[in-house]
Amino acid sequence: xxxxxxxxxSVDGKEILRGINLTVNAGEVHAIMGPNGAGKSTxxxxxxxxxxxxxxxxxxxxxxxxxxxxEAEERAQRGVFLAFQYPVEIPGVSNIYLLKAxxxxxxxxxxxxxxxxxxxxxxxxxxxxxxxxDEQFLHRSVNEGFSGGEKKRNEILQMALLEPSLAIxxxxxxxxxIDALKIVSEGVNALRSQERSIIMITHYQRLLDYIVPDFxxxxxxxxxxxxxxxxxxxxxxxxGYSWVHDQPEGLSA
Amino acid sequence: xxxxxxxxxxFVPKEYSAGxxxxxxxxxxxxxxxxxxxxxISQIKGEPEFLLEWRLQAYRxxxxxxxxxxxxxxxxxINYQDISYYSAPKKKTDGPKSLxxxxxxxxxxxxKLGVPLDERARLAGVAVDAVFDSVSxxxxxxxxxxxxxxxxxxxxxxxxxxxxLIKKYLGSVVPYKDNYxxxxxxxxxSDGSFVYIPKGVRCPMELSTYFRxxxxxxxxxxxxxxxxxxxxxxxxxxxxxxxxxDENQLHAAVVELVAMDxxxxxxxxxQNWYPGDENGKGGIYNFxxxxxxxxxESSKVSWTQVETGxxxxxxxxxxxxxxxxxxxxxxxxxxxxxxxxxxxGTKMIHLGKNTTSTIxxxxxxxxxxxxxxxxxxxxxxxxxxxxxxxxCDSLLMGDKSAAHTFPYIEVKNPTAKVEHEASTSxxxxxxxxxxxxxxxxxxxxxxxxxxxxxxxxxxxxPMEFAVEAQNLLGLSLEGSVG
Numbered sequence: 001x002x003x004x005x006x007x008x009x010s011v012d013g014k015e016i017l018r019g020i021n022l023t024v025n026a027g028e029v030h031a032i033m034g035p036n037g038a039g040k041s042t043x044x045x046x047x048x049x050x051x052x053x054x055x056x057x058x059x060x061x062x063x064x065x066x067x068x069x070x071e072a073e074e075r076a077q078r079g080v081f082l083a084f085q086y087p088v089e090i091p092g093v094s095n096i097y098l099l100k101a102x103x104x105x106x107x108x109x110x111x112x113x114x115x116x117x118x119x120x121x122x123x124x125x126x127x128x129x130x131x132x133x134d135e136q137f138l139h140r141s142v143n144e145g146f147s148g149g150e151k152k153r154n155e156i157l158q159m160a161l162l163e164p165s166l167a168i169x170x171x172x173x174x175x176x177x178i179d180a181l182k183i184v185s186e187g188v189n190a191l192r193s194q195e196r197s198i199i200m201i202t203h204y205q206r207l208l209d210y211i212v213p214d215f216x217x218x219x220x221x222x223x224x225x226x227x228x229x230x231x232x233x234x235x236x237x238x239x240g241y242s243w244v245h246d247q248p249e250g251l252s253a
Numbered sequence: 254x255x256x257x258x259x260x261x262x263x264f265v266p267k268e269y270s271a272g273x274x275x276x277x278x279x280x281x282x283x284x285x286x287x288x289x290x291x292x293x294i295s296q297i298k299g300e301p302e303f304l305l306e307w308r309l310q311a312y313r314x315x316x317x318x319x320x321x322x323x324x325x326x327x328x329x330x331i332n333y334q335d336i337s338y339y340s341a342p343k344k345k346t347d348g349p350k351s352l353x354x355x356x357x358x359x360x361x362x363x364x365k366l367g368v369p370l371d372e373r374a375r376l377a378g379v380a381v382d383a384v385f386d387s388v389s390x391x392x393x394x395x396x397x398x399x400x401x402x403x404x405x406x407x408x409x410x411x412x413x414x415x416x417x418l419i420k421k422y423l424g425s426v427v428p429y430k431d432n433y434x435x436x437x438x439x440x441x442x443s444d445g446s447f448v449y450i451p452k453g454v455r456c457p458m459e460l461s462t463y464f465r466x467x468x469x470x471x472x473x474x475x476x477x478x479x480x481x482x483x484x485x486x487x488x489x490x491x492x493x494x495x496x497x498x499d500e501n502q503l504h505a506a507v508v509e510l511v512a513m514d515x516x517x518x519x520x521x522x523x524q525n526w527y528p529g530d531e532n533g534k535g536g537i538y539n540f541x542x543x544x545x546x547x548x549x550e551s552s553k554v555s556w557t558q559v560e561t562g563x564x565x566x567x568x569x570x571x572x573x574x575x576x577x578x579x580x581x582x583x584x585x586x587x588x589x590x591x592x593x594x595x596x597x598g599t600k601m602i603h604l605g606k607n608t609t610s611t612i613x614x615x616x617x618x619x620x621x622x623x624x625x626x627x628x629x630x631x632x633x634x635x636x637x638x639x640x641x642x643x644x645c646d647s648l649l650m651g652d653k654s655a656a657h658t659f660p661y662i663e664v665k666n667p668t669a670k671v672e673h674e675a676s677t678s679x680x681x682x683x684x685x686x687x688x689x690x691x692x693x694x695x696x697x698x699x700x701x702x703x704x705x706x707x708x709x710x711x712x713x714x715p716m717e718f719a720v721e722a723q724n725l726l727g728l729s730l731e732g733s734v735g
Contacts, residue, residue: 050686076692088687092705098691101701105692141705158691 001026001197002047002067002166007058008222009046015056016042018222024166027194031208032201033233034219035241040201041085043219044170047199048082049075062166076102077109081164083155085171089143095154096138099124103161127160131187149180156187167191168199173207185210205237282339288312291440294339298409301416304423311429311439318433324596325625325657326565328538331503338441338474397457404449405460408476411447418449422480426509426546426573434505434540434567438474442507445476450485450516459715461490475506481516483549488519490718504563506541514549514576519557521714523722525729526562531591531620536564543570544600547579547608555582556599557713559722561729564593569627571600574608574636581610584710586722588703588729589622589654598628598659603639603669612643615707618654619730625657632669640670647677648706650699650730700727 002024009017016039024030034040046053047060049072060067067075090098103123104114115123124138131153143151152172159167169188173181188211192198200211208216208230216233218226220241226232282293291312295305320330398405404415412419429439450456481487491508504526510518520543529536539562545554556570566589572581583599601610610630618624630641647656658675680702688698703726704711711719 048686048690050690051682071694072686072689073692073694076690082690084687084690086683088681088683090684090687090702090705092708093701098688098701101693101697102691105694105697109692162691 001028001063002199003061004047005059005061007043007046007060008056009042010054010056011042011052016053016222017046019058020219020222020224022217022224024197024199026165026197027192028215029192029198029200029211029213031213031216031230031233032199032219032224033203033205033216033236036203038219039222040203040219041170042222044082044168044199044201047075047168048072048080073105076162077106079106079163079165081159081162081167083152083159083167083169083172085174087143087146087151087155089141089146091141091144093142094139095142096121096124098142099138099158099161102158106162124157124161127157130160130190131156132183133157148175149177149183152176152180152184153187156184156191160187160191163191163196165195166197166199168201170201171203172200173202173204181207181210205233208233282337284337285334286312286336286338286441290338294441294443297339298412300412303416303420304412307424307429308440311436312441314430315433315436315440318436321433324567324627325623325659326567326594326596328565328594331538333437336503339443401454401457402451403454403456404447406447408442408445408447408478411478415447415449418480419447419478422478422509422511423476424509426511426544427507427542432542435507435542438476438505438507438542442474442476445478445506447477448479448487448489450481450487452482453484454482455485456487459488459490473504473506477506477508478511479509479518479520480511481513481518481552483514483516485513486517488715489521490715491520491522491524503538503540506543508541508543508570510543510545510554512545512547512549512552512554512576512579515551516549517553517555518545519555520545520570521718522556522558522560523714523718523725524558524560524562524566525725527564528562528591528593528729529564536593537562539563539566539568541566541568543568544573545571545581546573547576547581547605549579550576550605551578551580552576553580553582555580555584555713557582557584557710558597559586559588559707559710559714559725560595560597561586561588561725563595566593566595566597568597569599571602571629572610573602573604574610574639575604576608577605578607579605580608582713583610583612583614583628584713585613586615586617586707586710586726587624587626588617588726589619589624590729591620591622593620593622595623596625596627598626600629601631601641603630603632603636603641606635606637607639608636609640610642612641612645613709614643614645615710616645616647616656617650617703617706617726617730618647618656619650621653623655623657625659627659627661629661629663630671630673631663632666632671634665636666636669638668638670639666641672643671643673644709645673645675646706647675648703649677649679696727696731699730703727703730 004020004022007017007020008015032040055068100120107114133153143154172184176184200213213230216228216230217224282290288309291308295308427435429436448460479489510520512518526537526539547554554572558570560566570583574581581601587595587597589595598614599612612628614626616624616626626645632639645658649656656677660673662671664671684702685698688701704723711722714722
């Protein structure tokens, strides 16, 4: 599904990612953990195609294509989905309008007919049950006045609707109370499948109690310094991130 | 002189897209403005004496006036002697014979706007009877209106058939002395629309120049007069989007609306005149005076405008709230891109008791354009309990455009309540990336965000107009980001 090879990326001349190597196969759930400033958000932004990052070395292969050569929307149309840490408000644009435009953009790429309003509504209603969202959310402006939990549920709703091959969840647990965390996690778990890979980026182990990953990686200073299974996350929870800074530079698991 | 003339031609070109005004003999007067020209216009139209007199008074007054310079727009001086003030409507046979002969760029625009093929042909000036039977369509429509006693006709026809109404109402809202361009228009106006809705009649359909076949080529000095008698209602759509794109000169129209007791007039405009090219060459100077009088008690006038075209827009659709409990509304979207300049807004003049007005203005500036909102809210001494709510929002795209807000508030009655809110924002990279990450390309993303910004205004438009306006917003801003 996804192969990241020796990826180096800079922002304003400052190197943030310093040689990331990661392979994610279809159906796998990977957690990427790390302290603030380790490069977690940079990694998700670079994968999603946000402007402002300079790739200085390395490559990213997604479904046999060079991902880094594609525009953000082309990546999205090919099934790369980023659940934002801070979902953006778009005043005056109803949620349902964005959802429909997004789904139809993806369908168009896939050579499918655009869904009409009635079929779309039926589909979106079924997906909303996943994240226990009320229908009134469809008619509110995108993320405007949403609580933190509502914003994150809205991200998962979009994911459920767009059915991506590769979903990157950037700090999806941040700002969630325990009830919202459960709802969001249940939504994500329902979307786990053999055809879908998920990369969860998180600071805390807490999320991994709800969405149990197949692999856990520790990111520090722009490199993956340790990889393991879910037990690694528990270890981190006990010892904190301070020990990773003591690891020798350039070590990758 | 020669240089000046060249300048005029450069900035006010006569033709924006070649291809469909080729080798046509048009019935027009020579360039220049004089009493004689005014007389000739009146004579060609066979007008009654009172109208000629009125035109001449306007002309003489215009001579004493000076070009207004208070607006936040800049352009070389216009030489009014270089303009031809009368050009007869082209006949059907003058136009292209089929769509193949029409400028493909224009067709592409129509296609993107989602205008149906029949309509595209009509808008492009193709002889429409080759496409569908426009005559019968028009007749069915006219019959239905006649049944209700509604008058809807070209202004020049109304002058002959209903001179008493013209005499009574012409200039009653916008006197010829009102301003420079209104005076010019009053002297030389060629044609326009006339609407009269009788007492108690609710006009069963939206009236539009689109339906009025012979209005497709009205001149650049239009005169529109709409009267809604007691308890009448009418919704009027002006302009369509692109049909007049081939007209590219100084455009100085006057629109007057009169609403009697409990009458309601809803006037919607989608303006897409040629804006000039990206370097500011060419384009229409759109200097328009639009004003409504809420003469009767509990009457209501609502202006909704989506302005995306013209090199320069200078336009303040206003409402004089004379009747007690009358209501004035102004919903506006003004988009400027490249080198376009807009100075637009409204005036709400509260004279009657318990009068209310609402102003929602959305300005979008892109490219190197200048976009100004200019609005006056005046509460007269007798306007007890008058209320106004104003909201002006500006959206900037890129870092070379500018937005300006000039609100004027004059309150002469202590019971008035006047609220003004203003904001300026930019389309953020975050919003664009969010949309792109959901699969939308840049153009669609910009269009969606801009439409969201304009929603309060767009939703005031009649449905079919709203769709056109939404498409147009995206189209006008094409290439302005990224």
